[in-house]
Amino acid sequence: MGSESQSVAVAPALGFGAQERATYAQDPFKSLGRLYPEPESPTRTPFQRDRDRIIHSSAFRRLKHKTQVFVYHEGDHYRTRLTHTIEVSQIARSLARALRLDEDLAECLALAHDLGHTPFGHEGEDVMHECMAPYGGFDHNAQSLRVVTSLEQRYAEFDGLNLAWETLEGLVKHNGPLVSAEGAPLGKFSGSELPFAIREYAKSQDLGLDTWPSAEAQAAAIADDIAYDAHDLDDGLRAGLFRIDEMKEVPFLASILAEVDAKYPGLEESRRIHEIVRRSITRMVEDVISESMRRLSELAPRTVDDIRNAGCCVVDFSAEMAAREKEVKRFLFARVYRHEDVLAVRKLVARVVRDLFARFLAEPTLLPSPWNRGLEGLGQEQMARRVCDYIAGMTDRFAMDEHRRLFDDTPDLG
Template sequence: MEADLGFGAQSRAIFAQAPFESRGRLCPEPESPTRTPFQRDRDRIIHSSAFRRLKHKTQVFVYHEGDHFRTRLTHTIEVSQIARSLARALRLDEDLAECLALAHDLGHTPFGHEGEDVMHECMAPYGGFDHNAQSLRVVTSLEQRYAEFDGLNLAWETLEGLVKHNGPLLSQEGAPLGKFKDSELPFAIRAYAEKQDLLLDTWPSAEAQAAAIADDIAYDAHDLDDGLRAGLFAIEEMRDVRYLASILDEVDSKYPGLEESRRIHEIVRRSITRMVEDVIAEA
């Protein structure tokens, strides 16, 4: 089947996730004759209600302040593009990386991280709120579209990468790690782990790690873009950051007198390119 669909198994890196070696789904389903498991997951995510709702969720600026500021939806699309670029260069499974990029903010609140902080405070008596845990709830329970199951019934690798894209959540001894080290894992994650073991004490796939890095690259560059266009700081102030100063010098040297909107775009696109190429070189 893999050869018939042209997925190029011979060109994959040895650490890439092979689509037809998936651990499967919580509710077993027949394989698709035309799509890999991760391609099916991508399509389910894109057609979900939660994905459509991202268009009204804040990235940094609320969406009605201007058509050119990013929302969670436009941010998500940009992350997926960068994730695919990284996956292609590193010979990973592009579809799995794209899945994880498209799903990574499904559980995020409106009003950016400020909204998450307020939700966490409101939910403190019940264990708090975490947008990654909420994303898991969305794709395993809250989406109620299919006749045979709640959620999207995504492949194990997609769920694992969604929950652990920032690294293991538990130590080998079972103690919470990272931001949960002084508390406990969110209820949604603990409850789902009773149904399906996502190996919370291990690192996720290389595809999940690529999606996480793509998220960092996207918001670093595009928050800079939105901040410049909103007038929160001036282009010349970027010279205080050596990395950005070198890009600014490069743009001004090649395009002296360039109008500001194009100047901003040239700075941002070069910033993304440098970060992507650096990841590839260091991998």
């Protein structure tokens, strides 16, 4: 289905005035509450309050100096974790508005979804998982939960941000149920165990790990995919990792390129790139809205629990768009993530993370305050988790500074 016909199909859902929330949306006034009870705000719903707590957190601010694909020294116009997060939140709100969901919860989950990312993007995460393999591994989604429930220490009465149950549920079940009805880990955790942060928090609060999350959480998850694809295309083009004409190898991108060139022949390169990116986002968003409306119509959910117990995702791409999106990802993998220039930097930053972990684990007294408090009573696994938490919270720049403090041969990323 082309972009034009999709626009007609979803137009009724795209009203610009205030809309009544659907019965299957998460009602902020029926929240299951917070782990530590607090008086309700007289001016904000629980989800608006959660959004504000996330925005004001230290972990959120640090996202501005954490790698998306390109490390900070490579230019000021490439995405960081922060700008990616803001773009995801915009798409998530758009989807939520069209589907009559709670926009604040969708935005809140989008803003929180990358709080647990390490410095240096996925390379940092991969190395951290490698270092933590003997101690339960590392997963950035689980680390995001750890950040908002433990590591943020700002409030007088509790650790973490004390977010609403629905926010924590959507954050931890980012990609669907984590366990079967019998409690067996699913997906990438199948045959092993859930990450430490999730297992640890489950002792305090049951987040319903065997069901799907709310439609708002599903909207935030698919918004992440849409933003990731479109903006890595943008950054990859602007970085010169591939040429615009190479996108003709991907039918989805080829059709967009043909549309832009037909309407704007001779358009300058920077505007041509932007037109391709914006049309890519529009087509994907409109497809998700159209497909989700179809699924919701078939399911006919009356409550948010009908969404949780549907047994499948209800906010998603159509089968056709899902196949196209996979083609885009394969193209990005080959042209961007595996480009020799990107791989060269990844190799250097991997060494930084690996060196820092090994040094702090061997000599934990080198950890700065307050991370070096109470070391005497920690076992090896607890010590490794302390080091992991410290490094995972670092920005790219701070990780490089810490490496220079501890080593004489810090790599030059330039």
